[in-house]
Amino acid sequence: MSLHRADPLDHPDVRNASGIAFVAGYAASVGLMAIALMVTLRHEMSYVRFVIAVAILGGLALLAQAVLMFRLDLSGGQRWKTISLLLVVPLFVLSIGLTGWMFHTLYPRTMLDFMQVQGSGM
Amino acid sequence: MLVHLQGAWNPWLGRLTLSQIPYHSPIVLGAFAFALLAAAPIVGLMTYYQKWGYLIREWITTLDHKKIGVMYIIIGLVMLLRGFIDGIMIRTQQLLADGPRSAAHLQAVHGYLPPFHFDQIYSSHGTIMIIFAVTVVLTGFQNIIVPLQIGARDMAFPYLNAVSLWLTAAGAALVMISLFIGDFSHAGWVGIVPLTELPYSPGVGVDYWDWALQLSSLGTTLGALNLITTIIMMRAPGMRWFRMPFFTWATLSTQTIGLTAFPVLGVALALLSCDRYLGTHFYTAGLGGNLMLYTDLFWIWGHPEVYFIILPAWGIMSEVIPTFSEKALFGYTVMVAATLSIAGLSWAVWLHHFFTMGAGPGVNLVFSVSTMLVGIPTGVKVFNWSLTLYRGRLRFETPMLWAIGALFLLLVGGLTGMMLAIPAINYTVHNSVFVVAHFHTMFLVSVFGIFAGLMYWFPKVFGFRLDERSGRRFFTFFSLGTVFVFAAMYTLGLMGMTRRLDYLYNPHWQALLIIQEFGIFLYCVSVFYFCKMIYVSIRDRAKEAHGQDVWRTSRTLEWMTLTPVPFYNFAVIPVVHGRDAWAMRRDSGLTATSPGDYEDINLPNNTIVPAMLGALAFGFGFGMVWRIWWLAGLSLLGIIGLVILRSFADDRGFTLTAATVRRMERNHEDTGIVTDHISPPVAELALFQ
Ligand code: HEM
Ligand SMILES: [Cu+2]
Numbered sequence: 115m116s117l118h119r120a121d122p123l124d125h126p127d128v129r130n131a132s133g134i135a136f137v138a139g140y141a142a143s144v145g146l147m148a149i150a151l152m153v154t155l156r157h158e159m160s161y162v163r164f165v166i167a168v169a170i171l172g173g174l175a176l177l178a179q180a181v182l183m184f185r186l187d188l189s190g191g192q193r194w195k196t197i198s199l200l201l202v203v204p205l206f207v208l209s210i211g212l213t214g215w216m217f218h219t220l221y222p223r224t225m226l227d228f229m230q231v232q233g234s235g236m
Numbered sequence: 237m238l239v240h241l242q243g244a245w246n247p248w249l250g251r252l253t254l255s256q257i258p259y260h261s262p263i264v265l266g267a268f269a270f271a272l273l274a275a276a277p278i279v280g281l282m283t284y285y286q287k288w289g290y291l292i293r294e295w296i297t298t299l300d301h302k303k304i305g306v307m308y309i310i311i312g313l314v315m316l317l318r319g320f321i322d323g324i325m326i327r328t329q330q331l332l333a334d335g336p337r338s339a340a341h342l343q344a345v346h347g348y349l350p351p352f353h354f355d356q357i358y359s360s361h362g363t364i365m366i367i368f369a370v371t372v373v374l375t376g377f378q379n380i381i382v383p384l385q386i387g388a389r390d391m392a393f394p395y396l397n398a399v400s401l402w403l404t405a406a407g408a409a410l411v412m413i414s415l416f417i418g419d420f421s422h423a424g425w426v427g428i429v430p431l432t433e434l435p436y437s438p439g440v441g442v443d444y445w446d447w448a449l450q451l452s453s454l455g456t457t458l459g460a461l462n463l464i465t466t467i468i469m470m471r472a473p474g475m476r477w478f479r480m481p482f483f484t485w486a487t488l489s490t491q492t493i494g495l496t497a498f499p500v501l502g503v504a505l506a507l508l509s510c511d512r513y514l515g516t517h518f519y520t521a522g523l524g525g526n527l528m529l530y531t532d533l534f535w536i537w538g539h540p541e542v543y544f545i546i547l548p549a550w551g552i553m554s555e556v557i558p559t560f561s562e563k564a565l566f567g568y569t570v571m572v573a574a575t576l577s578i579a580g581l582s583w584a585v586w587l588h589h590f591f592t593m594g595a596g597p598g599v600n601l602v603f604s605v606s607t608m609l610v611g612i613p614t615g616v617k618v619f620n621w622s623l624t625l626y627r628g629r630l631r632f633e634t635p636m637l638w639a640i641g642a643l644f645l646l647l648v649g650g651l652t653g654m655m656l657a658i659p660a661i662n663y664t665v666h667n668s669v670f671v672v673a674h675f676h677t678m679f680l681v682s683v684f685g686i687f688a689g690l691m692y693w694f695p696k697v698f699g700f701r702l703d704e705r706s707g708r709r710f711f712t713f714f715s716l717g718t719v720f721v722f723a724a725m726y727t728l729g730l731m732g733m734t735r736r737l738d739y740l741y742n743p744h745w746q747a748l749l750i751i752q753e754f755g756i757f758l759y760c761v762s763v764f765y766f767c768k769m770i771y772v773s774i775r776d777r778a779k780e781a782h783g784q785d786v787w788r789t790s791r792t793l794e795w796m797t798l799t800p801v802p803f804y805n806f807a808v809i810p811v812v813h814g815r816d817a818w819a820m821r822r823d824s825g826l827t828a829t830s831p832g833d834y835e836d837i838n839l840p841n842n843t844i845v846p847a848m849l850g851a852l853a854f855g856f857g858f859g860m861v862w863r864i865w866w867l868a869g870l871s872l873l874g875i876i877g878l879v880i881l882r883s884f885a886d887d888r889g890f891t892l893t894a895a896t897v898r899r900m901e902r903n904h905e906d907t908g909i910v911t912d913h914i915s916p917p918v919a920e921l922a923l924f925q
Binding site for chain 2: 136177194198202205208212213215216219220223224
């Protein structure tokens with residue numbers, strides 16, 4: 115239960131760290147988010163394709179951080195972190211899903227040009 | 237890229253000019269005089285007794301979870317007082333500005349506050365009470381008690397713990413400074429869109445609110461991380477999951493909510509900042525902005541946040557009620573399950589805050605049902621507390637009075653919540669003061685819980701009891717005040733009075749408003765008794781001093797430590813053999829805590845870095861609010877630089893040898909957290925020696 119280690123450098127977190135992976139993770143997530151920003155600023159895609167593109171870019175950035183920066187896996191030292199990340203998935207589905215549903219019923223009732231906003235009108 | 241603002245701006249002072257200091261407002265001047273009057277004696281006494289060094293060495297630089305907790309609670313109580321004064325001002329304005337014939341004072345047309353000033357007051361009242369008073373005090377309790385309850389020497393990350401504290405302090409300082417330099421937000425504690433957008437709020441008020449919330453929410457997120465890790469990793473041997481004291485369980489679910497929900501607030505505010513600083517259109521009323529998105533994001537955080545506030549209070553009640561019923565908590569396992577399921581459900585109900593926005597009936601139905609589902613575990617808890625009381629040997633000492641008061645308020649608040657959860661009812665009372673009364677009843681459950689905890693644990697932390705006599709008066713007047721203010725407020729809500737009114741158009745409400753003001757008067761009396769209680773207790777502290785276990789019937793591990801608690805908590809980490817570990821030991825006569833042999837104890841050194849990070853965070857916030865770019869930029873660079881520097885510090889901490897521990901334990905005069913003569917040295921002092 116209680117982890118009492120004298121030398122901080124023996125800590126699994128520290129042992130697990132790698133400078134190259136950290137820089138790579140950082141660069142990858144900054145790069146991916148910059149691309150998402152560009153995509154947003156350019157206004158070139160249709161609404162639905164745009165949402166999908168940004169969601170994919172966001173997912174990739176998350177992956178880069180989880181795998182490269184935080185090096186999550188199921189080893190003893192990392193287990194709790196991996197589990198806590200996984201526990202957030204239902205919250206993600208819940209909050210984004212319900213929000214999507216809410217807006218889907220809200221737009222036609224409150225916004226005159228919702229077809230335009232939503233593109234295909236899904 | 238930056239938004240072009242109207243009005244003066246210069247590179248050195250940003251938007252700050254002399255005219256931003258409201259020295260012409262008699263109310264602000266009064267507040268300033270009050271602050272000076274309150275601060276002057278403290279500063280004077282500190283200087284006279286040469287306590288500044290002590291303050292820095294023992295408190296500002298400390299990484300001790302108990303001292304950090306005490307500082308959280310002090311900040312929270314100061315903010316509670318400030319929020320209370322805001323409350324008095326709101327009530328008084330509504331009393332005076334009632335009907336077309338109402339009198340006018342100062343610069344107002346009705347009452348004594350012009351609308352813009354009134355709006356700032358209710359906005360700061362809500363923000364302060366929720367974010368900087370109740371949340372902060374409860375965080376303080378969790379900081380102090382959880383490591384003690386699980387038999388740990390400190391939190392998992394003591395340094396991070398201090399960083400969280402100072403970030404919170406920086407946020408609180410921003411709110412306070414807005415009183416004297418510039419304005420505060422006038423858009424409510426929820427930040428009503430699009431009112432928070434630049435065209436409608438071109439001043440700095442919204443920015444103050446924004447950055448204060450942003451900083452403190454960062455502190456809360458880091459604190460959540462710390463407490464969760466502490467509970468998972470730092471439990472004493474034998475402290476299995478289902479042997480953990482209930483308050484620790486409550487903390488675990490609270491902080492899980494905190495860790496998952498606060499980032500949403502951070503994002504919601506960051507997008508608002510993008511709108512206000514960079515000219516994006518996330519929430520603007522046109523140009524592709526979606527203002528409903530802000531409301532949605534805000535409440536995705538907001539509803540979990542209200543449970544973040546109530547769960548620790550329920551945890552406190554679950555410690556106090558068994559102690560003063562002299563029996564174990566009824567249905568421990570069910571209580572744990574209920575607490576965890578409330579934490580889970582709290583994520584699925586947020587839309588009940590905007591049933592009236594116009595989503596389809598299916599959506600409202602789902603959220604109505606999920607909201608009512610929360611009532612099931614909550615009801616389970618109420619029954620369990622009642623059954624703990626049932627056939628207990630009840631003792632009505634002050635902590636118990638507050639806990640029972642909280643139980644009654646919970647019934648009223650919960651049932652009115654159920655009413656609000658029905659969309660058809662909600663459509664008629666949404667944005668009326670009925671809602672305001674509902675959530676005040678609920679927050680008062682937390683406040684009653686806080687006072688229960690204060691009376692209950694104060695002797696553990698400081699070594700002497702709080703005065704019973706004035707404590708009882710404090711409870712009596714506070715409870716009576718609650719009844720008068722909020723019974724009248726519920727009624728007014730059903731009579732159609734909407735919230736946030738600076739002028740009341742209906743003179744028929746006057747009688748109830750007078751009743752509310754009378755309630756406020758009772759609250760003021762209770763504040764007097766609170767101060768008296770503190771004064772009398774400190775004066776008579778020698779008389780009220782006591783040993784480990786003041787209440788004699790407490791059950792959990794924190795009561796096993798010496799009183800006041802030494803900075804290393806436990807000389808030897810206890811081994812736990814069952815639930816309610818302390819009660820077990822007491823019942824079998826195993827309360828002697830001095831072991832045969834002591835061990836060396838290693839603890840982190842004190843450090844000034846967290847406090848400096850807090851100061852820099854304040855500089856950053858202040859720079860952003862006034863758009864003083866060099867200040868914000870330098871502060872940010874300073875933060876990054878300090879964090880990097882600190883990561884290179886080879887600080888192996890402070891070792892207390894077994895011999896010293898033995899001496900301290902035998903002669904436990906010099907172990908207490910208030911009186912300690914030995915505590916870890918400040919790491920940075922070594923640089924100067
Ligand atoms: C049984 C549990 C509860 C139920 C069913 C419930 C239900 C509701 C509903 C339906 C509303 C929306 C009213 C409206 O704006 O029209 C509401 C508002 C609110 N409730 Fe509760 N609630 C519950 C518990 C709590 C707790 C535990 C707290 C806080 C400690 C709380 C604090 C609030 C706040 C702060 C608001 C409104 C804030 C605002 O609009 O400024 N509620 N509640
Ligand atoms: Cu809610």
